[in-house]
Amino acid sequence: MTVWLHIVAIVLLASLGGALWRVWRGPSPADRMMAAQLVGTGGVAVLVVLAALQDWTLLVVALALALLAALAAVGFVKAESPDGAGDPEETDPPEDWRTNSQKVPQDG
């Protein structure tokens, strides 16, 4: 059983590597942010497996991570709005919103 749990944890870490590749490549800030959220989800999964392997108190750490990973997404949405304090839902999206998100330079 422990061998299997180790293998599951390693596979999960490898999948984090895939998400990290997307953080590196981008190209748009939203791609990087969503990849970071995927890393967060994978990290919670790794911690749950480690909890089964080591100590169930690790579930508390996993829960904290799950709660707070969403915080970065909220911060991102705020920071990307024009005045740094808004919400993309407040205004109707412009006609070219789909292409517009691709035009954002790599440096953000």
Place this chain on the structure above:
Amino acid sequence: MSAALDLALCALILGVGLASMAGRGVFRAAIFFITYGLLVAIGWARLGAYDVALAEAAIGSGLTGVLLLAAHGRLRRLRAAAESLSRFNLPAAIAGGGVALSFGWAWFALPVPRAPDLTYALPQAGVGNPVTAVLLNFRAWDTLVESIVLLAALIGVWMMARDADWDAPLGLRYHARPSGVLASFGRILPPVGLIFGVYLVWAGAESTGGAFQGGTVLAAVGLVAMMAGIMRPPRVAQGAWRAALVLGPVVFLGSGLAGAALGAGFLTLPEALAKPAILTIEAALTVSIAVTLALLVLGPPDEGGQQA
């Protein structure tokens, strides 16, 4: 098998650390730093330091992420993001490499420190979690000074405010579509986080948790509520918020002086009173830590921030 797991984790941590420094782009570096905090938290969990893992998860990938992203958004509005991080910084690389090498040298050259034996001291501490016992009883002095340092940092941030903005609410004027996703999220997350934060403080006496971790979770959900426009940011001059800021250090200092008055010595808790005293100090510290961290992330009062 567990060696393979540790090696994979180390490779990821090193790779993410390198990626956050290499290449251009402030935003990419910030995102990599957030994932770095998460991986380091897994590393601490792997080492069995669950309290540190919890603190790293809450601070490293939670609050710091918001801080970095907000700073990046502000830089972008000031059109300054493109100028920074554009070239290789040799002095910083030498300094960072030197620190890393000296840590490596210390690891190989110095003897492995023996962990202090808490077998006899822990039953007298009043709490079952050795980390909490050390933080609030055996080395209470450090924790007291740390809680005051946090306050000094907040005062430093407030000093950045312009005189004209002093009476304005802290941070930016956050707004969101009233029935939108963000506003709904701002209503759903805080109650869950409130319960979890209080649980962390209460459980910290016996198992993983503590005032700092619980306070960070409370600060985070408070920030979500403020960013979603559910809760209004406080002002510098509001007495209740100022009282919340100093509550923890004041109760801590007061209990330390009470220990001296009872004859046990400054910041020394008598064994009979240790448990209730630690819980009282932790509850007060949690309030102060939560408010201080939330206000640190919000930033100074800034009426002109939207034009900047």
